[in-house]
Amino acid sequence: MEQERLVQIRRDLHKIPELGFQEKKTQAFLLQFIQELPQHSLHVKTWETGVLVFIDGTNPTQTIGYRADIDGLPITEETGYDFASVHEGRMHACGHDFHMTIALGALQRLAEDPPVQNVLFVFQPAEEGPGGALPMLQSEEFIAWKPDTIFALHVAPEQPVGAVAAREGLLFANTSELFIDFKGKGGHAAYPHLTHDMVVAASHFIVQAQSIVSRNVPPLEPAVLTVGKISGGFVQNVIAEHARIEGTLRSFTGDTMELMKNRIEKLASGMQESHECEISIDYGSNYYGVYNTPAFIPPFEQIVKDTGYSYVNCDPAMTGEDFGYMLKDIPGFMFWLGVDSPSGLHTSRLQPKEEALVVGVDVVEATIRNLLD
Numbered sequence: 001m002e003q004e005r006l007v008q009i010r011r012d013l014h015k016i017p018e019l020g021f022q023e024k025k026t027q028a029f030l031l032q033f034i035q036e037l038p039q040h041s042l043h044v045k046t047w048e049t050g051v052l053v054f055i056d057g058t059n060p061t062q063t064i065g066y067r068a069d070i071d072g073l074p075i076t077e078e079t080g081y082d083f084a085s086v087h088e089g090r091m092h093a094c095g096h097d098f099h100m101t102i103a104l105g106a107l108q109r110l111a112e113d114p115p116v117q118n119v120l121f122v123f124q125p126a127e128e129g130p131g132g133a134l135p136m137l138q139s140e141e142f143i144a145w146k147p148d149t150i151f152a153l154h155v156a157p158e159q160p161v162g163a164v165a166a167r168e169g170l171l172f173a174n175t176s177e178l179f180i181d182f183k184g185k186g187g188h189a190a191y192p193h194l195t196h197d198m199v200v201a202a203s204h205f206i207v208q209a210q211s212i213v214s215r216n217v218p219p220l221e222p223a224v225l226t227v228g229k230i231s232g233g234f235v236q237n238v239i240a241e242h243a244r245i246e247g248t249l250r251s252f253t254g255d256t257m258e259l260m261k262n263r264i265e266k267l268a269s270g271m272q273e274s275h276e277c278e279i280s281i282d283y284g285s286n287y288y289g290v291y292n293t294p295a296f297i298p299p300f301e302q303i304v305k306d307t308g309y310s311y312v313n314c315d316p317a318m319t320g321e322d323f324g325y326m327l328k329d330i331p332g333f334m335f336w337l338g339v340d341s342p343s344g345l346h347t348s349r350l351q352p353k354e355e356a357l358v359v360g361v362d363v364v365e366a367t368i369r370n371l372l373d
């Protein structure tokens, strides 16, 4: 019965993915669901497009926080689901529909049978960008209910259903977005000698930037430089006066991140000369690495096993998460929840198995009830 209800919630949310800070329908859905729960121990606030729900514990000494991110991605869905996104060009391709459903499932169980400690459920906007965690953390609404400990999960397509993975210390990388604009002299395709072609400049830049990780970053330091999007020009027979590349930088240390940015800037300054153009760089949002407080991991492993699921001690990943900002300020941790999808995160065919929803609810509920007792 509960499984059917969780599946329905997930499917309803899956249909309405919205980008960061535009999650109006998602927020309305969450509020409607929360309003239908037993209200005796609940307090609800909104912040921007997010929602905060505080549950009074029965004999509290502390507050434990649980955070779920709520935004979707600008990806066109290709799952073939009959409950696919009805928002064109938007998809829950990072599993945030699962994250919200699991939080609602755990919230329902705790609203019906409140735990000893106080609980704060955090439904946070804009994880994929521009980043909702930091401003939410600094908001009056959050500060008034600030928890002593906080945790969160992320779906893991490569792990089987029933597996929960975590580690002490660094789980996710530092990230920085990367937006670079190239501006030069465009013109007729037949007169290239009179122009400074920005498609050519951007292409050279992308190829040369590949040597930053392979030739500047020390070989034992993990680093990623990905260009995910390139755009520019007007039409096939006009030489482009503008091109733009959009990407992301990932590292485990602040020094490596600085080194990559430094090399990008040097490369850009050399290319301004060689391609006779103007290059401007914007690093967009930067996320702090997700660092799990080591002391919580052994008790969490025990809770997972006691709940009947398997625990995996995993390696750190180059994914990013603005939850890193919350963990910088509040002790806690993040874990991976196995959802066994053949297609990975940020793909148009991500198909997490819905049997994992109840696993998530069980683990989140058990952690809230037992971690601090």
Ligand SMILES: CC(=O)N[C@@H](CCC[C@H](N)C(=O)O)C(=O)O
Pocket (backbone or CB within 6 Å): 094, 127, 128, 129, 154, 175, 176, 177, 247, 248, 249, 285, 287, 318, 319, 320, 321, 322, 345, 346
């Ligand atoms: C878990 C996950 O996939 N998170 C995103 C976070 C995006 C951060 C930012 N927009 C960037 O691209 O640097 C990820 O891409 O890892």
